[in-house]
Amino acid sequence: MAIRLTNDVVKVEGKWHTWRAYLVADDPEELKNVNQVEYVLHPSFKNPIVAVKDSENNFEIIRTGWGTFNLKA
Numbered sequence: 659m660a661i662r663l664t665n666d667v668v669k670v671e672g673k674w675h676t677w678r679a680y681l682v683a684d685d686p687e688e689l690k691n692v693n694q695v696e697y698v699l700h701p702s703f704k705n706p707i708v709a710v711k712d713s714e715n716n717f718e719i720i721r722t723g724w725g726t727f728n729l730k731a
Contacts, residue, residue: 660683660684660685660688661681661682661683661688661689661692662681662682662683663679663680663681663729663731664679664680664681664682665677665678665679665680665729666678670722672724673724673725674722674723674724675722675723675724676720676721676722677720677721677722677723678718678719678720678721679697679718679719679729679731680715680716680717680718680719681695681716681717681731682716689713689716689717690713692713692717693711694709694710694711694717695709695710695717695731696708696709696710696731697709697710697719697729697730697731698729698730698731699721699727699729700723700725700727702723703721703723
């Protein structure tokens with residue numbers, strides 16, 4: 659099973675960026691085996707642990723923030 663976490667980022671203003679993270683798979687059928695993705699954001703986010711069950715958008719999450727951090731899922 660080859661499922662990867664990936665992300666895109668767009669600079670919004672000054673230090674601020676809007677980014678999205680989502681899953682991609684070599685075989686899209688593999689994503690049907692995923693029920694939920696739990697993202698662990700930087701602790702400075704108001705809700706740093708986010709559970710996403712929406713498989714329609716590959717379990718996408720979109721946020722705006724500044725700086726960089728290691729995203730875990």
